[in-house]
Amino acid sequence: MLALLVFTCLFSTTAAAFNGYVEVTNNTGYDIHYLYVSPAHASDWEEDVLDQDILPNGHTVRVSVRKAKGSVYDIRAEDEDGDTYTLWDVDIARRDVTFTLDDID
Template sequence: MRIKVLLAALLMLCSSSLVMAADYYVDITNRTGYTLYYMYVSPADSKSWEEDVLGNDVLMDGDTQRVTITGYNSPIFDIRLVDEDEDSYTFWNVDVSTQDLVVTLDHLD
């Protein structure tokens, strides 16, 4: 009986560690020819965009910005960028644990 209880406890411990929040990052490179003024990174299951992660900064053409994402259970995010002309570039269901982004005019919404 003790073995069953220990095995059950071990199983619960292992499964609870699988759903712990993790830290992720994504490198976003701007190759649009324009300056990017806004960058929104939200969990894919969110119904709204999170705050602008650039804040007062901008992402110049040719530059790369690393965005650190902490405290989420899933590495799947939606990413939206807005340039100086208010054109947007939206990427859906990006797995930031395996994928970085290079934004070009081909990604224009």
């Protein structure tokens, strides 16, 4: 009985992991130099997913998420002038993101 319980717990933990992606489109009119995709309500932003790349205006990037605890994320972009655009509590399993000037912080 104990072995069955342990197996069930392990399986349910594995099954609960979220693997997916979000497509982020830049329609701000400016190049995005930094892009952060962090679990909702995390205390810090994750690493810049663009690394050394730039997301030009009018372009889209796909950001993969693996073995996450859930699919709800906070997403922040920073443009060439240092302006930030933040979307909170985005369920990336249900929708992609398009940043516009309306999203400026």
